[in-house]
Each structure stands twice: as C-alpha cells, then as structure tokens.
Amino acid sequence: MQSLPHPRWHNQGEAVGPMSRAAFARANAITPGGSMRSAPFFAPQPPYAMRGEGCWMTDVDGRRVFDCANNFFSLVHGHAFPPVVQALHEAIDRGTAFGLPTESETQLAEAIRQRSPELEQIRFVGTGTEAVMFAIKAARAITGRPMIAKFEGAYHGAYDYAEVSLDSSPENWGDDPVSTLYAKGTPASVATDVLVLPFDKPADCQRLIAAHATRLAAVLFDPLSSRIAMVPATAELCAVLQETCRQHGILLVLDEVVSYRLGVGGAYQVFGLKPDLVALAKIIGGGLPGGAVAGPARHMAVFDHTKGKPPVSHGGTFSANPLTMVAGLACLAAYDQAAAARLNRLGESLRAMLGEQFMRRELPAQATGMGSLFRLHLRTSAITSYRTSLPSAAEKRALAAIHLAALERGFLLTPNCSGALSTPMTDDDIHDLAAAIAESVEEVHRETPWK
Numbered sequence: 468m469q470s471l472p473h474p475r476w477h478n479q480g481e482a483v484g485p486m487s488r489a490a491f492a493r494a495n496a497i498t499p500g501g502s503m504r505s506a507p508f509f510a511p512q513p514p515y516a517m518r519g520e521g522c523w524m525t526d527v528d529g530r531r532v533f534d535c536a537n538n539f540f541s542l543v544h545g546h547a548f549p550p551v552v553q554a555l556h557e558a559i560d561r562g563t564a565f566g567l568p569t570e571s572e573t574q575l576a577e578a579i580r581q582r583s584p585e586l587e588q589i590r591f592v593g594t595g596t597e598a599v600m601f602a603i604k605a606a607r608a609i610t611g612r613p614m615i616a617k618f619e620g621a622y623h624g625a626y627d628y629a630e631v632s633l634d635s636s637p638e639n640w641g642d643d644p645v646s647t648l649y650a651k652g653t654p655a656s657v658a659t660d661v662l663v664l665p666f667d668k669p670a671d672c673q674r675l676i677a678a679h680a681t682r683l684a685a686v687l688f689d690p691l692s693s694r695i696a697m698v699p700a701t702a703e704l705c706a707v708l709q710e711t712c713r714q715h716g717i718l719l720v721l722d723e724v725v726s727y728r729l730g731v732g733g734a735y736q737v738f739g740l741k742p743d744l745v746a747l748a749k750i751i752g753g754g755l756p757g758g759a760v761a762g763p764a765r766h767m768a769v770f771d772h773t774k775g776k777p778p779v780s781h782g783g784t785f786s787a788n789p790l791t792m793v794a795g796l797a798c799l800a801a802y803d804q805a806a807a808a809r810l811n812r813l814g815e816s817l818r819a820m821l822g823e824q825f826m827r828r829e830l831p832a833q834a835t836g837m838g839s840l841f842r843l844h845l846r847t848s849a850i851t852s853y854r855t856s857l858p859s860a861a862e863k864r865a866l867a868a869i870h871l872a873a874l875e876r877g878f879l880l881t882p883n884c885s886g887a888l889s890t891p892m893t894d895d896d897i898h899d900l901a902a903a904i905a906e907s908v909e910e911v912h913r914e915t916p917w918k
C-alpha cells in the first residue's frame with residue numbers, strides 16, 4: 468500500500484483538539500474516568516479517533532497521526548487493510564453470527580495450523596484474556612493440579628490468577644518473588660495458587676518450580692512480555708523452562724497474544740520452544756475481537772464435548788464468530804514470510820536508529836524490543852527483568868511527557884511509550900518515527916531531566 472504524505476510534525480501543536488475535548492467531557496458523564504477502557508487513557512485525555520487508513524489515523528479534530536499503538540499491537544497491517552475490509556463486506560451481508568458453526572472457523576484454524584504444525588487443534592475464544600484463562604483451566608484439568616507459575620510483572624489479561632504480581636513493587640516483592648494480588652478484593656487464595664518467577668534468574672526458576680512441582684499444572688510464559696520491559700527471554704531461560712516442565716509433568720503454556728507476530732509460525736518457533744498449549748489473540752482476529760487456545764490434539768481433547776460433560780466446558784456467544792474468522796484469515800494470508808521478515812527488519816532498524824540518536828544526543832534512554840515491537844526506557848543500565856526496568860517516579864512522569872510530546876508531533880505510541888509497527892510503514896516512516904521519538908525525549912529531558 469502506498470504511504471500517504473508525512474504530516475508536518477514540527478507544526479502539529481496541541482495533542483488534543485476542541486472536538487476531542489468535547490467528546491471527552493460528554494463521555495465523563497457516562498463512564499468512569501471518561502474512558503471505556505483504561506489502557507488508551509492518558510492525562511489530561513486522549514484524542515478521539517475518527518478513522519484510520521494504513522499506518523495513519525485521523526482524529527475528530529482532523530489531525531493526522533502516525534499510529535504505532537495499532538490498537539495495542541493487534542493491527543499488523545494497520546487500519547482498514549483492504550483485503551480485511553473486503554472479506555468483512557462479503558461476510559457481513561451473510562449475517563454476523565449464528566447459533567451454528569460456520570466453515571470460516573475451520574478455515575482460520577487450518578491456516579493457523581499450517582503456519583504452526585505443533586498447534587494441531589484449536590478453539591477460538593473472544594479475547595486474549597479468555598485465551599489465557601481457558602489455557603490455565605485446561606492445564607489444571609489435564610494435570611489434576613491446582614497451581615500455575617508465572618513471571619513477575621508479566622501481563623496476561625484480566626483472569627485473577629494471571630494478574631498475580633502484575634504490579635509488585637520494592638515494598639512487597641521480596642527476594643524470591645512474592646505472589647501479590649492485583650485487583651482489590653481478589654481472594655487471598657488466588658495468590659497461594661500462583662508461584663511467581665524471576666525472568667532473569669533461570670536457576671532460581673528451576674529451583675522454585677521444582678519446589679512446587681507436585682502442585683503445578685502449568686508455567687505461563689510469554690517470551691517477549693511488554694510488561695517485562697519487552698526484553699526477549701534468553702535461550703537459557705527457555706531451555707530451563709522447557710526441561711523443568713518436562714521433568715515434572717508440568718505444562719508449558721505460552722502466551723503469544725502479542726508475540727505471535729514475531730514470525731509466521733508464532734513465537735514458539737522463533738524461540739525454539741515446544742509448547743503444551745498456546746494462547747493467541749490480537750493479530751489472529753485481523754483487527755476484530757478474537758483469541759484462541761491451541762496445542763497438540765492430546766491436550767486439546769480436554770475441551771471435547773462429545774462424550775458427556777467435558778473436563779473443561781468452553782462456549783462463548785461470540786467465539787469463532789464469522790466476522791472475526793474471515794478478518795483473521797485475510798490478515799494472516801497477507802502476513803507471510805516476506806511480510807514478517809520485512810516488518811522485523813523495520814523494527815530492528817528503528818531500535819538501532821533510536822540507540823544511535825540517544826547516544827548522539829547524550830540522552831539517558833534506550834529502546835528494547837524484538838521484531839516489530841519496541842519499548843522506550845529512560846535509563847542506560849542493563850534491563851533484564853521487571854525489577855530492573857521498573858521506572859522511578861521521575862521516569863514515569865518523563866515517559867508521560869514524552870508520550871504527549873510525540874503525539875504533538877503527530878506520532879501515537881502506547882501510554883507507556885511502546886509500539887508495534889505495521890506492514891504499510893516504509894523505511895522513510897521509520898526514519899521519521901525515530902527522529903520524532905528522539906526529539907521528544909530530548910525536549911522532555913531538557914525541560915525536566917529525570918537524571
């Protein structure tokens with residue numbers, strides 16, 4: 468797709484215009500905090516989107532923005548990708564959802580299996596949260612054990628067990644990671660059924676898993692977790708998890724909700740892992756809500772409802788709805804080896820350019836990430852884990868200011884200054900993006916240095 472002319476980002480001015488301000492004032496009366504989701508909110512308020520095309524968005528004030536948030540990394544081809552739009556147009560005329568299966572669900576499942584042969588069978592769900600939840604329930608049912616292990620700081624959606632130690636802090640995180648509850652009111656028993664692991668200490672992971680092995684159903688693992696600083700898991704950690712799980716009959720459950728985009732066959736192939744179950748979402752829905760649990764047939768049999776009540780019942784009114792299925796199919800068909808390799812190369816060059824710019828401008832900042840995913844950190848020390856990446860109060864304030872400064876230049880990052888590239892982006896776009904981010908970091912550092 469041809470890239471539209473670049474916005475004159477030096478002249479963009481205010482990040483939020485009067486129409487967005489009016490929209491936010493109206494929303495405040497009908498929803499807590501004026502935003503239907505917490506994730507897109509940032510102070511003082513976000514602009515309101517009106518339309519998108521490729522890697523560009525237009526807000527309700529008519530400001531054009533280069534979009535690196537891509538609805539929290541779910542749009543790998545950007546907005547209104549023509550093959551997805553066409554597939555949706557054709558499907559919507561036939562009806563949006565049925566109390567019967569459609570062939571489109573088999574087609575998308577087959578397309579995923581063709582890319583990832585170890586994912587022999589699939590069940591579609593509505594979101595990434597559900598995908599992780601059903602993978603955990605399946606692991607418990609398969610092993611007959613109650614506990615899961617997960618990594619400190621890792622985000623896996625909103626299931627109580629998956630939320631444990633999402634926001635641990637120095638006051639409560641302990642030496643070996645302590646299981647801390649996230650949502651207020653979560654039963655304390657949830658914490659006792661979750662073992663928390665340190666991402667940068669494979670030997671400790673091995674020791675902790677072994678100590679709880681007889682009660683552990685699964686190790687839940689995202690090898691490129693955005694909340695663990697978006698630093699890739701080391702080969703050593705991957706090998707330790709694979710082997711320790713095998714040794715103790717614990718299922719290795721991969722959360723590839725975001726990291727699936729790292730390669731055509733998903734993150735497990737990129738990291739050389741052999742998963743027992745995988746949770747998918749985001750790009751497999753082609754921009755529509757969707758997710759999946761997938762894995763070897765012997766494990767997926769836990770959902771089989773044909774022999775009476777299955778070990779794990781799985782329904783979902785909109786699971787496998789035909790709109791998501793056709794959108795996902797069109798999206799994945801266009802995300803082939805060449806497209807994934809090109810996007811990963813753009814990501815590598817973005818991170819390299821940011822590194823050079825930060826060094827040249829003498830800014831205490833670095834960009835982590837892998838493939839088409841990146842995240843900004845306001846320190847130069849080595850980042851290997853949730854703990855070593857946790858921003859100080861001054862860094863948090865500076866990240867929020869940098870996010871706004873980038874938006875003023877016409878570039879949208881997620882509020883914590885991470886992003887995902889999309890296939891319509893060009894080398895020139897990436898060059899401009901790196902310059903805009905570096906300039907935003909420099910401006911904020913000049914005005915309120917965090918270090």
Ligand SMILES: Cc1ncc(COP(=O)(O)O)c(C=O)c1O
Binds near residue numbers: 594
């Ligand atoms: C790694 C990971 N797992 C699970 C989820 C939950 O997905 P969803 O927002 O579709 O429920 C997310 C969402 O961002 C995620 O990043």
